[in-house]
Structures are given as structure tokens and as C-alpha cells.
Amino acid sequence: MKSNVVDNGWAALRRHTPARIALGRAGVSLPTEPHLAFQLAHAQARDAVHRPFDAAAVASALSEIDWPSLTLHSAAPDRGAYLQRPDLGRRLSDKSAALLRRNGDATPNDLAVVVADGLSALAVERHAVPFLARLRELLRDDPAAWRLAPAAIVHQGRVAIGDEVGALLGARLVLVLIGERPGLSSPDSMGLYLTWAPQPGRTDAERNCISNVRPEGLAISEAAGRTAWLLRAARARAITGVGLKDESVVQQPLSAGGSAPFALVGESRR
Template sequence: MSRMEKPPVDPQNPWLELRRLTPARIALGRTGTSLPTSAQLDFQFAHAQARDAVHLPFDHAGLSTQLKEHGRESLLLRSAAADRNSYLQRPDLGRKLSDESAQVLRDYAAAHPGGVDLVIVVADGLSALAVHRHTQPFLSRLEEQMRADSWSVAPVVLVEQGRVAVGDEIGELLGAKMLVMLIGERPGLSSPDSLGLYFTYNPKIGLTDAYRNCISNVRLEGLSYGMAAHRLLYLMREAWRRQLSGVNLKDEAQLQTLESEDGVDMKGNFLLDPPTT
């Protein structure tokens, strides 16, 4: 039985019912003291998918074409990591631009003085698969919800062999007030295509993670594009108003849930029964 198939309900084994509610590897059964062959093969397949996601080349040309078809300009840059092996073994190289890419941004900034309000950076990270699958549909949802804001936006910056901190250099060179980084997250054994979003107000070289806000697990089986865009836009508007981001900016976006009214979440612990009136 594949891990994705729903096991039959067995009233004598409550673990099987729990397995229907989670992709976690529980209630796999056993053959003697070992796992059944199907569970072992499924694990090996998931592990292979995760490894493939890490080493999948960044199809920046295809992504650039998608963006252009939807009216978005893009710039292609590269980090200081010359290849994938360097990127994996030297995280510091993925956190800064190559000399050639840094000069490209300086030339662009000189031709477009005054800076911009927002720059969106897309980097392959540890899963180019996530970027390929989710960048365009997520940006479409974000732009739908961002139409009321009059922020100036730079071309989408694509970074090959990039890590999160490379966005700080990009934002500083472009004079951006806000930066949104879309990056492929480290693959898990049930999520080889998870997209992460990192938001920074007033990006500049040398910032730590304490100055960033993160929204993770953006994918069809995780956090939906619409909800991720809603949460990100809340952070962006609050950051614009308060001129800060990171640990001092909490995500208090009001989300529509089954237990909410008019898009406002009910307060309290969801594990407990609601109070009686």
C-alpha cells in the first residue's frame, strides 16, 4: 500500500484512523521485526524525491518566460557560489552576489535612481522544484490582493544558487524599502516542493534572521497561495506603517476559518471546547 493511500478503518487499531489525518509515517505495520516492503520502498522513493529536489537545476529561463507572459520583467543574477557543489558546501557563498551580478544591479540602480518601495527576489535555494511550481501562481494571488497599494515595484530578481541573505544585498543596491524573498525550502520526506517566503523591511547587508519574517510551507498540500499572500500582505502593510520587520513585527493577520465570522478568527485555544454562552 502506498503511503498516500488511505488505510481501511480498523476499530481495533486506532493508529490507522490517525494515519488518515496526517502524512506522517505512523501505523506502517511490520513484518516480523522489520517494516513491510511497501513501507520501505515508499520511504526510499520519498528520500529520492528529496535528493532530486536539492540537485534539480534552476530553470530560470522557463520561469522568466512565465513572468514575461504575465507582464512582469525580470533580472537574472547569480550568487558567489559557482556551482551546486560549492553552494551546498559553502553556505556563505550563497549569501552574497557574484561580482558580475552586483555590478548589474549597480548599473540598473544608476539608470533608475530614487529606489523602489518593493523588490521581489526568487532564489532556487534547496528546492528549485518549489520555485518552478509555485512562484507564478503565488505572485498572481499576491498581486490580486496588492492592487489597492501604490507601492513602486522593481523587476523580479531571479538568483541562481541563492540563499535567503542574498536578498539583503539586492535590496540595498536597489534602494528598496521592502524585500520579499521566495525560496525553495529544505525538502522533507513528504514535501519536496515547499516554498518559503521571507520578508524584510529596509534590507541591507549584515542583517540577521531576527530582522526577517518567515512564512513557510507554501504549496498545494500546505499553506494555500491565497492565505500565504494574505499573511504576507498584512506583514508588508504593518511594516510600512511601523517601519520595522522581524521579531518586533508579529503576524496577527485575521484569517477566514470554519470557526470564524466575517474573516475574524475566534480567540482561544483551538484544542479546547469553545466557551458556552
């Protein structure tokens, strides 16, 4: 039986990207298979946003690599409030803030790590602990040892909640691992946000960001390497954000034809 699907002439390029290109057509519409695949991806993205955060599993995995943790909650009481009131996700609940004050240390920490569900709990459940294990390996041999605060695992958290956590833990730097807004091919993408001298009121211009950390995006090993470089540079220069560029990888020169490369490496992913 003859197929009604008209193939696209440049369909071979699909092997180079997960983007929905060259899908062909059936009449004036998408063929059934890519249409169903789109619906599945949309459902996966929605599920990632509403997935309950298994903080206990993350805490257990952290304990297996000897990284103590505290489980906290933002001021957003539930997922509905979190999605409708972004401001509540940027600060701790009163109970969680009090818990951090009790666990504060008179000796300043070099780094506080926050693991927050964000808009994809699936992302941090899959990638946070492997990333932290690799990051600690990279920092272990630094001449100046890193004093690490207990990891803060935060329900219903947004990026800026790291400022309050870092301040209460007396940390010079805070690194927030958070689930990014799911795309239609990336329901488990994790973002990393680094801020020097964290305190409530910091702006995004004062942070460095590395995004799309997942096997199909930026590999965990590369993300950990870039983060380690930024951490060392931030501690040495006492700055993050627009004043600190990621120079962990030397930028490639222009090609012989004078055209710019597809992506410049070494730039902060904002």
C-alpha cells in the same frame, strides 16, 4: 495466501496527516510497501536539492504576467560550492552585483522580489509565479501604490542574498521566495522571507518568515494574503522581524475544556 503484515490499531488516523504513522509491521520490520514509499520520498528529496534551476522558465512565466525580471547568480560557482559554502550563497557574484548597479533606479522602490532556488528549485518553479500573481492582485487596490522593482531570479541563492539585492535596487522592503530544505513528504515547499530596509548584515531576527507554501501545506492564496498584510504593516511601521507579528488572522480562543488549539494562527512562521 495469508498476509504477514500486522496492521496498526490506529491506522485510521493516517488519513489526517502525511506523516509516516501507523504503518504496520512485518515481523520486526516495516512492510514492503511503506519501505519502498520511504525510499521514493528520500530519492525525491535528494533530487530536489540537486535539481538544476530552470530560471529561464521562471523568467518567461513572469513576463506573461508583465513582471520584468533580471537573472542573477550568487558567488557560489556551482551546486557543490553552494552546498559546502553557505556564505557564498548569501552574496552576489561580482558580475551580478554590477548588473544590479546598472539597473538601479534613482527613485526608491517600495518592494524588491527575489526568487532563489535555495535547496529546492522545484518549489519556486512550481509556486513562485502563481504566488506573485495573487500577491500583486491583493496589493493593486491599496491607497498608496506599490512601486515594484524588477524581480531578481537568483541561481544558487540563500535567504540573505535578498539583503544585497534589495539594497542595490534601492528597495524599502525585500521579499525572498526560496525553495526550502526538502522533507520526506515535501520536496517542493517554498519559503517567504520579508525584510525591511535590506542591507548586507541583516539578521534572521529582522525578518518575517512564512513557510511550507505548497498545495499540501499553506495554500498560495492564504500565503499571499498573509504576505500582503505583512507588507502593508511593515511599510506603515517601518519594521519587520520580531517586532512585527502576523495579525492577519485573529487568534482563536482556548476551547471550553481549557486546552490550547493545535496551532495558533497569526504567528510568524520562523
